Amino acid sequence: MAVLPIVRLGHPALRTPAEPVPADRLGGAELRALIADMIDTMRGAEGVGLAATQLGTGWQLFVYEAVDPEAPAGGIPLHVVVNPMVEPHAGELLYDWEGCLSIPDLRGLVPRHPEVRVRGLDAAGEPLDYLATGFEARIVQHEFDHLNGVVFLDRMRDLHSLAFYEEWESYLRERQGAELASRPE
Numbered sequence: 001m002a003v004l005p006i007v008r009l010g011h012p013a014l015r016t017p018a019e020p021v022p023a024d025r026l027g028g029a030e031l032r033a034l035i036a037d038m039i040d041t042m043r044g045a046e047g048v049g050l051a052a053t054q055l056g057t058g059w060q061l062f063v064y065e066a067v068d069p070e071a072p073a074g075g076i077p078l079h080v081v082v083n084p085m086v087e088p089h090a091g092e093l094l095y096d097w098e099g100c101l102s103i104p105d106l107r108g109l110v111p112r113h114p115e116v117r118v119r120g121l122d123a124a125g126e127p128l129d130y131l132a133t134g135f136e137a138r139i140v141q142h143e144f145d146h147l148n149g150v151v152f153l154d155r156m157r158d159l160h161s162l163a164f165y166e167e168w169e170s171y172l173r174e175r176q177g178a179e180l181a182s183r184p185e
Ligand SMILES: [Zn+2]
Pocket: 099, 100, 101, 102, 142, 146
């Protein structure tokens, strides 16, 4: 399999809603090859998630994984979600930093639901139905947005926190999301 180029903001694929993977393609060789390429590309770019639209592909699927040896259970294991439905649960929106492989070098504070219900299909076409919370919920919402032509910039309440990566590391990384987000709207 292969590490493929990730399309960047301005590519029409990022602004085009994706189509469901047709039933006759589920579990098939073409879909499996795409999933393998998406996983390789995500890992090659050191990202924690990738939507198919970021490879210029118009199918509804995303992958995510956040390996962290210091986190409980080693972080978030690899997930593949095909034809996802993501539904927020009640709870106050939480602000935290996001970046995007299609918008390289920028970080910004994005409000997200703290918990979402994820339904869809796995790589083999078997049903999925689970709850994602915290960082995993944030990743899922970010990737699901990509399948609807939405990027994290669209979700920012304002652009005051938008920063280039080096400046973010120097000045903003340690600041709390809530502190920086508590600006009048
Ligand atoms: Zn992204």
